Amino acid sequence: MANRVTLDHIAQHVGVSKTLVSLVLNGKAQQYGISRQTCDRVFAAVKELNYRPNQTARSLRTGKTGTIGLVVSDISNTFYAQLARQFEDLATANGYSVFICSTDEDVEKEQRLITMLRNRQVDGLVVSSSQSNAEWLMAINDSGTPLVLIDRHLGASTLTAVVAANRNGGALLANQLFEQGYRHPLVIGLSTNHISSVAERIEGFVEVFKGKGQTCAIREVGFNTLQPDVHSLLANPKLLPFKPDCLFAVNNNVATAALQSLAAMRVKIPNELGLVCFDDLPYFSIIEPTITAVEQPIAAMCGKAFELLQLKMVGDSVEVSQGILELPVKLNIRRSSLKKSK
Amino acid sequence: MANRVTLDHIAQHVGVSKTLVSLVLNGKAQQYGISRQTCDRVFAAVKELNYRPNQTARSLRTGKTGTIGLVVSDISNTFYAQLARQFEDLATANGYSVFICSTDEDVEKEQRLITMLRNRQVDGLVVSSSQSNAEWLMAINDSGTPLVLIDRHLGASTLTAVVAANRNGGALLANQLFEQGYRHPLVIGLSTNHISSVAERIEGFVEVFKGKGQTCAIREVGFNTLQPDVHSLLANPKLLPFKPDCLFAVNNNVATAALQSLAAMRVKIPNELGLVCFDDLPYFSIIEPTITAVEQPIAAMCGKAFELLQLKMVGDSVEVSQGILELPVKLNIRRSSLKKSK
DNA sequence: CTGAAAGCGCTTACAG
DNA sequence: CTGAAAGCGCTTACAG
Known part of the structure; x- marks a missing residue:
């Protein structure tokens, strides 16, 4: 319905075979020595009949596809x-369209979505996976579907992964806090802590404090109950082993929830509580106080x-580097x- | 490569025709009186051979598609x-996958992307269009491609459009400002002011002040030069016909740019300058001061x-309501x- | 209950 | 330079 005009129509209209038309349209005219004239007639017909290839x-x-x-x-x-935006630009520039899917950190939903995408014969898959092990995705990779992990890797699997230097980012934030006199951090992670990015941010952070002889309180909040979980955490400091003097929010959503909660409780940042975050947001340089954050190399x-x-995807038996590629992050120090203050 | 197993394989494996297999897989077994037994054998083969339909x-x-x-x-x-997220959920729940494309407010890019999507035989198109007239999209709609405009309409065309009550939203914000004593608004719109959403927000806003005998200064900033344009506007009040006592940011990006600029210039909100915005953002209820904004009914x-x-898309000659459907917005009054103050 | 056959609209050896 | 033919993997009348 959407496209009534086919190759046959235009072939008939020009008075040639559809083979010829196809060749011309695919830019193989040169290669097959098709005359300039014929090509022009084909192009004219395409324009006239408003042909769009199916x-x-x-x-x-x-x-x-x-x-x-x-x-x-x-x-x-x-x-x-x-x-997604950055990726879309690259894909579009190279003739690809992109299906975007949200998994809600649900392992099975992720599998359903990926299966659907494979049924649609996507040429490739880029996934920030919530799987707790590499098995399922490894099978897909081994079956020949081009697959690249992004943002999160799946351990020392042979899956290709492109991630931020999460561990280092966590360490940068910890060092910054320590240097500024903070000694008792509360780390707010996610219940999906098995995820490499979150896990490594926390490890990198905690290691630094440990090296200084300090311990961190680490708590997890639910992906679907972020706001209330963060709030109850901050509203009930008694439940922690110590009264924290600073906070490490493991991603932008956690930071936003924390800021919301702290604003409601009128906690002064950084005077009463220091705060750092992984992931930078435009508002972090606007709000009072501005928020120290690690900026991810999204474009890279x-x-x-x-x-x-x-x-x-071209798959010319090129050996694509398997393993984890870590890209450097940037620490944006703010107020x-x-x-x-002592 | 990604999918070596076809209907033929499983037909052969079970020892039936692929017609049968197709029927079973499409849930037409009942309808064609195919025995329970046969079905089970088909399902077993599907599982065993790990068949995924192409x-x-x-x-x-x-x-x-x-x-x-x-x-x-x-x-x-x-x-x-x-x-996009809300739409994705609906689409996925109904068996659809969605291609997401960004036009950068570029009319021709929009046309290229839409043509590409049509070539991919999408079953339907939802577009927040940057076109300045309905002509091009009307042709597509008339050609039979299901099309619904969202967020922006294209005038009194026969295109189906679902939009927010932009005019009313603008009026709500204006009334709020006026009631609070503001009299000299600067409206920051976009150079893409032909876009219905932006235009109506401004109209609704200006009308209210006009009704009170007040004029508004209206300025436009470029989509790709938002930040600098907003800043030079705010940094050079001399260029305006009067010194504004409040600001109306026509969307979230403009508001963010304005906040950034005002923060840099240490302008106190609302004491030195009132501020309202169309589009609500999570940070608007977090930052100091909280930002009065109109919230769009995204889910609806x-x-x-x-x-x-x-x-x-089902197109059973159902007469789908042509024209513009306006959904109510919500005014969130904040600080x-x-x-x-006088 | 089941199968052989046509056809969706392309591309690509193959033959001339 | 050009065309007839096969085939990608499905679905769907059609015939039995």
């Missing part, structure tokens, strides 16, 4: 929204992920982690 | 990111848009528009 038919024949599936936990999370991650994916 | 082949045959194209100006804009807009699109 990509579905082409895909069935060629085995390539020109589509990529991007799977993240939640496309409305600013980090993933920015990542997308660039590298797309590059690796493309290598796998929320300023020197603790 | 959606591309199915699409070519049925003319339905089970895909929808969502076209917005920028998926990384929080408003569109949230909208997506729900309605999907519903209308689906009607068009940034508090009473102006």
Whole structure:
């Protein structure tokens, strides 16, 4: 319905075979020595009949759909929204369209979505996975579906992954806090702590304090109950082993929830509580106080992920680097982690 | 490569025709009186051989791809990111996958993207269009491609559109400011002011002040030069016909740019300058001061848009309501528009 | 209850 | 330079 005009129509209209038309339209005229004249007649007919090739038919024949599936936990999370945008630009520039799917950190939903994408014959998959082990995705990778992990890796699997230097980022934040006189951090992680990014941020952070002889309180909040969980955590300091003098929010959503909660309780940052966060947000440089955060190399991650994916998609037996590629992060020091007043 | 197992394989494996297998897999066993036993053997083979139907082949045959194209100006804009997420949920729940495309408010890019999506045989299109007239999209709609506009309409065309009550939202904000004693608003719009949403917000706002005998200064900033444009506007009040006592930011991005600029200039809100915004953001209820904003009915807009699109997609000669459907907005009064101190 | 056959709209050897 | 034919993997009348 949407496309009544087919190759046959235009072939008939020009008075040639559809083979010829196809060749011309695919830029193989030169190669097959098709006359300039014939080409022009074909192009004229295409314009006149307003022909648009049916990509579905082409895909069935060629085995390539020109589509990529991007799977993240939640496309409305600013980090993933920015990542999606950057990735979309790369994909579009290279002739691909991208399906975007949100998993809500649900392992089974992720599998359902990925299966659906594979049934749609996507040429490649870029996923920020919530799986707790590499098994399931490894099978997909081994079956020949080009797959690149982004943002999170799945341990020492042979899956290609492009991630931020999470451990180092955590360490940078910890050092900043320590230098400024903070000694008793509360780390707010996620119940999905098995996820590499979160786990490594926390490890990197805790290690630094440990090296200084300080312990951190580590608490987890639920992905779907972020706000209330964070609030009850901050509202009930008695439940912690010590009264924290600073906070490490493990991602932007946790930070936002914490800021919301602290604002409601009128806690002064950084005077009463220091605060640092992994993930930078535009508002972090606007609000009072500005928030110290680690900025992820989103553009670089997308660039590298797309590059690796493309290598796998052309698949000319090129050996694509398996393993984890870590990209450097940037520490943006702002007022929320300023020197603790005695 | 990704899918070596076809219907033929499983037909052979079970020892039946692929017609039968197809019927069973499409839940038509009942209808064709296929025995329970046969069905079970088919299902067993499917599981054993790990068969996944090739959606591309199915699409070519049925003319339905089970895909929808969502076209917005920028998926990384929080408003569109949230909208995309809501829409994705509805689509996924109904068996659709969604292509997401960003146009950067570029009319031609929008056309290129939409053409690409049509070539991919999407079953439907939801677009927040940057076109300055309805012509181009009307042709697509008339050609039979199910199309629903969202967020922005294209004038009194016969295109189906689901939008927020932009005019009313603008008026609500104006009334709030006026009641609080503000008299000299600076309206910061976008150079893409032809866009219905922006235009109506401004109209609704200005009308209210006009009704009170007050004039507004209206200025535009560029989509790609938002930050610097907003800043130079705020940094050079001499260029305005009067010194504004309040600001109306026409969307979340403008508001963010304004806040950034005002923070840098240490302008006190609302004491030195009142501020209201169209689009609510999580940070508006966190920052100091909290920001008065109109909240868009994103979930309702997506729900309605999907519903209308689906009607068009099944296309049982159902007469889908043409025209503009306006959904009510909500005014969230916060501190940034508090009473102006004399 | 079941199968052979046509066809969706392309691309690509193959033959001339 | 050009065309007839096969085939990608499905679904769906049609016939029995």
